[in-house]
Amino acid sequence: MSEKLLEVKHLKKYYPVKSFSALPREKKYVKAIDDISFDISKGETLGLVGESGCGKTTTGRAILRLIEPTSGELHFEGRDITTITQKELLPLRKEMQIVFQDPYGCLDPRKTVGQIIARPISLHEKLSKKDERARVTELMEVVGLRPEYISRYPHEFSGGQRQRVGIARALALNPKFIVCDEPVSALDVSIQAQVINLMKTLQQQLGLTYLFISHDLRVINHICDRVAVMYLGSIMEIGKKEDVYGNTAHPYTQALLSAIPTISENAGSVVREKLTGDIPSPLELPTGCRFHTRCKYSKEICRQTAPPMCDLGDGHFCACHFAEDFAGGKTCNVNQG
């Protein structure tokens, strides 16, 4: 077993909701992340997949402490980073970077690409102007941007190129860990493929560890080693890609996989499993299993008790009462706590 780079234990993020009533009553919370635990080993890519509003982005940001978690523990390279001050966190920022979803919103329009990429370097490392420039040019070459573009502004670039700038900025300090928050969602398919290839190559060359957040199961399948499926703030299923995609244990994962529009040569050959209804409001989570309102297998027990995370072996976990039945004959050990 390789070394763990990041461990997340019982992470929670609750947002209090303002009540407009004069009467004192129970305080309401939006449970954006509700008790999730996972870890990421060095050099691997963990995919975090789910529909909008399931808490993927919040998780990504809470790990970097860009959002303060409500409770839970975060360990980075064995060190507890949950409660250390932002000042103590500063040297660690070099190790942990983020690539954002929107390549239009995450670059300062009034700074040149060179300035944008140089910013983390000038903050963390005291380099001479010349060395700094050399580093920026090198980074631009690494991500496939022509170094002549160093004094251009973000608006002069296409979406794919901007995302490359964002990646270069994240790489500037040789980080160990990068949170990739939907880095290709805003791009066209042909450009998306270029960026995915780039990210995979960089990972191999620089030994990076990724937390790759996406709503696209096809992209996750392509780039990740392990996958975590989130629904309404909690992890429904986590495991090796082969297990989650091949021996799918959770009905929600099954439905997600089946909803992907696939290209087939014959019309009408695809039979889809439809998921009815909408995602429930995170303000009023369903009782019991949070997926039971949309689950076609739901039984009485699902409405009453929340399923425990059960261990299907080999790092494959699933939060479903009937995981055993779905996961092709695997035995399930209920793991409390």
Add this chain to the structure above:
Amino acid sequence: MADICLEVKNLQTSFFTDRGVAAAVDDVSFSVENGETLGIVGESGSGKSVTSLSIMRLLQEPTGRITGGEILFDGKDLAKLTQKEMRAIRGNRISMIFQEPMTALNPVYTVGRQIAEVYRIHEKLPKRVANKKALEMLSMVGIPSPEQRFKEYPHQLSGGMRQRVMIAIALACSPKTLIADEPTTALDVTIQAQILDLIKDLKDRLGTSVLLITHDLGVVSDMADKVLVMYAGSVVEYGTRDEIFGNMLHPYTRGLINSIPKMGNDNGELTAIEGMVPNIYDMPSGCKFNPRCPFAKSICREKRPALRDVKGHKVRCFMYDENWEKEGGKDE
């Protein structure tokens, strides 16, 4: 041969801006038969949305203008109608669903009123009858507890529900043609599957023909009878669904398919299409795809290929010319 419901012939749409003339749609022709779904695929900037806006005559005039070609619908050429004449057709005989259901709906009116408006304007129905029909539409598009939803405002509905309301508005007058411009792009996969099924189901029930515009080849493969692939304003490949997906010919179409990560366990490199979509003010000479094409030869840089019939469908590429083998000047 079924009746042709909408026929677009050599459509040219250009935008006249300070930076020059942008030919957003360049000689596009296709036809849609009654009850058929035509999928238009392409990346951003390929002209697929401008094509639909031209048919609906919703271009920002005078900046954007139809500069040539015909749009034949119901025995009329839509390209030549006045806006007043167009208003009687739009939303009535031909209607449209947009990508962003939040911005397409009016936030200050209830959804019921917005659906009833269609009947009141096009069918001149009194308020009570219009409301009743609007309520029927709401339940037809599968909105739970329609009586209650009728009185709600768009912000109270989820994205999928809003798109259902948009579909209800678009189909209120049982149009002959429905244009769906990226109807599911803003939605989650599970909701996308629901909406696509709804469109398919209503299309069959009402016999509407659908023009489905999307960037997602998966959606097209699932929904369309015929497929039109656009690149930089031109049609590069056009044929029946089975022809295109069973035997795709144009290097761009193949590149698009290969760019999509496959669901198998193959973790190799994705075969991306190199480079970017060309600048609309500065199109490459010859074939518009030649700077990104792995097969380009010198003829591709000199002449613009015509749309030709190859193996049962139309392709705009020199590769299928009998003289192709003899052409020289392939890039290293």
